Amino acid sequence: MYGRKVKLRFLFVAIVLITLILTVFLILKSLEENVVFFQSPSEINLSSEIDKKKIRIGGMVKKDSISFKSNEVSFIITDFKNEINVIYSGAIPNLFEEEKGVVAEGFLKDRNFFTATKILAKHDENYMPPEVKAALEEK
Amino acid sequence: MLYSVIGHYSLILGLCIGLLLVYYSVKNFKNSEQLNNKILSFTFLQFFLVMISFICLIISFILSDFSNETVFNNSHTTKPLFYKIAGTWGNHEGSLLLWLLVLTLFICIFLIKSKSQPIKYKILTLVFQQIIIIGFFVFLIATSNPFNYLYPIPEEGLGLNPILQDPALAIHPPILYLGYVGSSIIFSSALAATSLNLVSKKWASHIKKWVLVSWIFLTLGILLGSIWAYYELGWGGFWFWDPVENVSLMPWLALTTLLHCVLVLEKKQVLTSWVIILSISTFTLSMCGTFLVRSGILNSVHTFANDPERGLFILIFLFSLIFISLFIFFFFHKPNSNNSSNFFWLSKETSIVINNWFMMYFLSVVLIGTVYPIFLDVLSSQKISVGPPFYHKLIIPFLIPFLLAMSVGPKLKWIKSNLENKIYLISLLIISILLSFLIVKNFSQNILINTILISSALYLFLITLRDFFVKKHKNVSQNISHFGFSLLILSILLNNLFSNEIITNLKVGEVFENSKTKITFESVSQKEEKNYKSVIAKFSIEDKKGNSENFLPELRIYNQPNIVTSEADIKTTMLSDKFIVINIVQNQEFFNVRYQVKPFMIWIWLSVLLISFGGTLSLFKKEYEK
Numbered sequence: 001m002y003g004r005k006v007k008l009r010f011l012f013v014a015i016v017l018i019t020l021i022l023t024v025f026l027i028l029k030s031l032e033e034n035v036v037f038f039q040s041p042s043e044i045n046l047s048s049e050i051d052k053k054k055i056r057i058g059g060m061v062k063k064d065s066i067s068f069k070s071n072e073v074s075f076i077i078t079d080f081k082n083e084i085n086v087i088y089s090g091a092i093p094n095l096f097e098e099e100k101g102v103v104a105e106g107f108l109k110d111r112n113f114f115t116a117t118k119i120l121a122k123h124d125e126n127y128m129p130p131e132v133k134a135a136l137e138e139k
Numbered sequence: 140m141l142y143s144v145i146g147h148y149s150l151i152l153g154l155c156i157g158l159l160l161v162y163y164s165v166k167n168f169k170n171s172e173q174l175n176n177k178i179l180s181f182t183f184l185q186f187f188l189v190m191i192s193f194i195c196l197i198i199s200f201i202l203s204d205f206s207n208e209t210v211f212n213n214s215h216t217t218k219p220l221f222y223k224i225a226g227t228w229g230n231h232e233g234s235l236l237l238w239l240l241v242l243t244l245f246i247c248i249f250l251i252k253s254k255s256q257p258i259k260y261k262i263l264t265l266v267f268q269q270i271i272i273i274g275f276f277v278f279l280i281a282t283s284n285p286f287n288y289l290y291p292i293p294e295e296g297l298g299l300n301p302i303l304q305d306p307a308l309a310i311h312p313p314i315l316y317l318g319y320v321g322s323s324i325i326f327s328s329a330l331a332a333t334s335l336n337l338v339s340k341k342w343a344s345h346i347k348k349w350v351l352v353s354w355i356f357l358t359l360g361i362l363l364g365s366i367w368a369y370y371e372l373g374w375g376g377f378w379f380w381d382p383v384e385n386v387s388l389m390p391w392l393a394l395t396t397l398l399h400c401v402l403v404l405e406k407k408q409v410l411t412s413w414v415i416i417l418s419i420s421t422f423t424l425s426m427c428g429t430f431l432v433r434s435g436i437l438n439s440v441h442t443f444a445n446d447p448e449r450g451l452f453i454l455i456f457l458f459s460l461i462f463i464s465l466f467i468f469f470f471f472h473k474p475n476s477n478n479s480s481n482f483f484w485l486s487k488e489t490s491i492v493i494n495n496w497f498m499m500y501f502l503s504v505v506l507i508g509t510v511y512p513i514f515l516d517v518l519s520s521q522k523i524s525v526g527p528p529f530y531h532k533l534i535i536p537f538l539i540p541f542l543l544a545m546s547v548g549p550k551l552k553w554i555k556s557n558l559e560n561k562i563y564l565i566s567l568l569i570i571s572i573l574l575s576f577l578i579v580k581n582f583s584q585n586i587l588i589n590t591i592l593i594s595s596a597l598y599l600f601l602i603t604l605r606d607f608f609v610k611k612h613k614n615v616s617q618n619i620s621h622f623g624f625s626l627l628i629l630s631i632l633l634n635n636l637f638s639n640e641i642i643t644n645l646k647v648g649e650v651f652e653n654s655k656t657k658i659t660f661e662s663v664s665q666k667e668e669k670n671y672k673s674v675i676a677k678f679s680i681e682d683k684k685g686n687s688e689n690f691l692p693e694l695r696i697y698n699q700p701n702i703v704t705s706e707a708d709i710k711t712t713m714l715s716d717k718f719i720v721i722n723i724v725q726n727q728e729f730f731n732v733r734y735q736v737k738p739f740m741i742w743i744w745l746s747v748l749l750i751s752f753g754g755t756l757s758l759f760k761k762e763y764e765k
Contacts, residue, residue, distance in 0.1 A: 031525065034529035034532065038521075070649075092731040094704060095702075095703075
């Protein structure tokens with residue numbers, strides 16, 4: 001028979017191990033559920049089916065595309081190959097301008113329409129989403 | 140020009156002294172007595188040289204000496220003097236120089252303050268600290284020299300990013316650095332103590348002060364950053380789970396855990412390995428933070444330049460430090476043999492260990508959430524982001540047992556205790572559940588989870604509050620910090636539950652109205668300042684009782700660099716903040732208006748102040764007792 005102390009220690013190690021496994025499982029599970037993918041208009045154009053989940057779209061705000069109404073704003077995000085129309089009602093960050101980089105978070109209605117729930121503020125006036133930068137350099 | 144030369148050469152001299160110090164310390168380690176006085180004077184000299192270099196950079200900024208590349212990139216003649224000085228550390232090169240300055244300052248203070256410690260321990264700590272210092276010297280001089288020369292000399296500088304031109308942000312980096320760098324002393328000292336097998340109660344009570352000091356500064360630094368984000372970024376929140384915020388939270392979590400463990404080690408010779416691991420990881424996490432924000436991997440206001448070379452250097456440096464420390468830990472550390480012999484389930488140390496587990500869990504959640512997107516990008520070039528829902532879902536449920544353990548834990552005694560005569564523990568629990576149900580019941584959604592959350596925070600609140608009036612209770616500083624923590628959680632919860640927000644687009648003269656609030660956009664005026672133009676909007680906001688207040692949110696259009704920033708208008712009272720911020724989009728007559736009512740906002744700041752005040756008190760109390 002094992003002594004009481006050994007049993008206790010065994011129990012202790014078992015508890016620690018189970019907790020660890022549960023923790024890792026829990027973190028990975030909710031990571032899977034809560035991750036937001038980043039896509040460019042071209043990637044959306046190429047994708048075979050429309051994602052129901054929340055995504056982020058990055059690109060440039062097309063020139064002369066911003067139009068304001070009292071409760072919403074609409075504009076076009078472009079990566080100079082493909083475009084997508086965005087409708088948004090909410091707070092607008094300072095650096096939101098035509099012909100500047102933008103990242104919008106929200107849901108796709110279809111391949112050409114996107115309802116944004118958030119427009120992300122970038123702190124730097126020279127910020128450009130990496131995909132857009134790559135697209136610009138290709139031109 | 141002249142100052143750049145002086146600054147540059149004193150940096151190189153400082154590096155030489157660092158190398159000399161390491162060389163002589165290692166060479167004369169056997170007969171170390173004669174080193175005792177010399178090391179102090181040399182360390183002081185090194186600090187003095189870095190100080191000169193730093194002052195030279197400040198002078199270059201004040202004089203707007205654009206022959207200096209750093210000044211050219213980050214300053215402008217029309218900038219107010221205060222921000223010229225603050226701009227010194229508002230950029231990559233200058234902030235690293237500040238980091239170095241604090242590193243050398245801390246090792247000086249460490250040597251002065253630990254006169255009574257064994258000489259070998261002091262020398263070894265110095266050597267480890269000098270290795271870090273030399274690393275930073277090389278990094279600074281090789282990849283980000285603040286004294287680079289520009290020719291031809293430009294007429295005008297490029298200016299400092301306007302959102303950094305703010306009093307809170309001028310002092311945020313120095314305070315945060317004091318916290319980060321304080322953890323380097325803990326790191327070096329833990330390694331030294333491990334190699335000499337000195338990890339004991341005595342060492343714990345000696346290093347505790349350093350843990351406290353860096354913990355206080357780190358707490359205050361995070362607070363300042365958070366306050367700044369609240370009123371300057373115009374999002375109206377205080378924490379966004381942004382990667383750059385997370386990298387400052389991670390060392391804080393590790394440091395808080397360490398603080399509690401050191402207390403256990405001071406009383407009982409247990410948890411030694413754990414304390415060493417925590418000391419190492421706290422500093423490693425601080426370095427990781429520097430690496431992530433400086434290398435341009437995380438895009439944010441802290442990313443001054445995207446330079447892969449710099450990132451690579453910090454990464455290599457970081458890995459060699461981790462390697463050295465793991466090597467020392469595995470080869471020199473001798474764990475105590477009589478470890479678990481008198482460890483009882485119901486005791487203070489058990490409750491601290493339990494809280495440690497929770498802290499480690501929170502830490503790993505934040506770490507994974509921050510690092511996972513980076514790894515995924517590197518491995519599969521998929522771009523993802525991990526937002527607040529992830530953190531909320533994983534952290535909030537575990538806050539409940541965490542808070543309960545925090546309420547009951549300090550009531551237990553060291554080694555072994557029982558919970559007799561503690562009727563008030565149960566009665567307070569019932570009171571807090573009832574109270575929180577009363578608060579929450581008006582809201583239809585999530586009654587259960589909110590009631591449980593608020594009651595556990597309220598429970599801690601009531602218990603710590605009671606302890607202030609019970610004479611028998613000795614540990615006031617701990618009680619203040621825990622009280623502050625309960626207040627923090629309570630204000631955050633109530634703030635989340637009762638916040639109101641209106642976002643709308645208005646033209647001048649238009650009115651927005653809903654059942655509770657009426658917002659009238661009255662007028663717009665303009666004002667010229669030295670380095671910006673401001674557009675001031677006037678709103679009058681009427682609540683449902685008919686009280687009306689005027690708000691003057693502002694837009695600032697800076698001339699150099701050409702950036703628009705919003706200045707929110709915030710009316711703060713003890714019960715709630717009213718927050719309004721406007722935005723304008725080019726060639727549109729609409730203003731984007733965001734109005735928020737945020738209850739208990741000021742209590743979030745005050746409670747964090749209370750938490751760090753508790754730490755400060757404990758620091759000075761120990762000084763008295765000596």
